[in-house]
Amino acid sequence: GENVEQHPSTLSVQEGDSAVIKCTYSDSASNYFPWYKQELGKGPQLIIDIRSNVGEKKDQRIAVTLNKTAKHFSLHITETQPEDSAVYFCAARRGGSYIPTFGRGTSLIVHP
Amino acid sequence: DTAVSQTPKYLVTQMGNDKSIKCEQNLGHDTMYWYKQDSKKFLKIMFSYNNKELIINETVPNRFSPKSPDKAHLNLHINSLELGDSAVYFCASSQVVAGGVKDTQYFGPGTRLTVL
Numbered sequence: 247g248e249n250v251e252q253h254p255s256t257l258s259v260q261e262g263d264s265a266v267i268k269c270t271y272s273d274s275a276s277n278y279f280p281w282y283k284q285e286l287g288k289g290p291q292l293i294i295d296i297r298s299n300v301g302e303k304k305d306q307r308i309a310v311t312l313n314k315t316a317k318h319f320s321l322h323i324t325e326t327q328p329e330d331s332a333v334y335f336c337a338a339r340r341g342g343s344y345i346p347t348f349g350r351g352t353s354l355i356v357h358p
Numbered sequence: 359d360t361a362v363s364q365t366p367k368y369l370v371t372q373m374g375n376d377k378s379i380k381c382e383q384n385l386g387h388d389t390m391y392w393y394k395q396d397s398k399k400f401l402k403i404m405f406s407y408n409n410k411e412l413i414i415n416e417t418v419p420n421r422f423s424p425k426s427p428d429k430a431h432l433n434l435h436i437n438s439l440e441l442g443d444s445a446v447y448f449c450a451s452s453q454v455v456a457g458g459v460k461d462t463q464y465f466g467p468g469t470r471l472t473v474l
Contacts, residue, residue, distance in 0.1 A: 278462075287467075288467055289466050289467050290448070290465045291465065292463075295462055333399055344389055344391075344406055344452070345391075345403050345406060346463070348401045350398070351399045
């Protein structure tokens with residue numbers, strides 16, 4: 247089955263800095279890679295996703311890159327703000343499957 | 359205009375009791391899920407229903423029984439609660455779009471279950 251590794255488990259940055267979270271996956275048939283943000287006391291919410299026919303996708307301060315050959319994908323947050331503090335999950339899902347495999351999460355702390 | 363809602367938000371109960379958690383989605387999705395999130399934040403799939411039919415049942419004790427009265431609801435009933443059942447339970451939903459592509463999952467706010 248699919249295995250998703252996520253690093254780092256904790257990331258502490260100063261407000262205004264950039265943050266990068268990296269994930270690797272094992273199943274070459276995976277073709278959909280969502281990223282979720284989970285704030286304290288809430289459920290995970292999709293913030294950005296990418297499909298395997300695209301190498302990069304941006305949405306304002308967040309971007310995701312995908313390297314299919316190396317089987318890794320990354321989340322980039324620029325100009326971080328305290329409200330970006332949360333747990334971020336990457337996931338990978340193979341075509342035809344309902345269920346993504348989640349990484350173990352990264353706790354991002356943005357210090358004012 | 360809540361998309362995926364769960365009740366209750368908090369549930370505190372004694373070992374051995376039976377409890378239920380309700381989930382409703384107003385997105386018109388055809389697939390619903392239950393996840394368990396442990397204290398280390400790991401998200402583990404428990405069940406998935408598509409059009410009221412069970413399609414995924416991971417290795418979950420049979421004390422856990424999901425029930426889907428219609429496409430918009432997926433409730434979770436737990437018998438004989440144990441200490442290890444303490445966790446946050448999330449309901450989610452998704453939709454199959456054109457060409458059989460599975461759209462992303464939308465999660466509810468979670469139910470924190472504490473078993474004493």
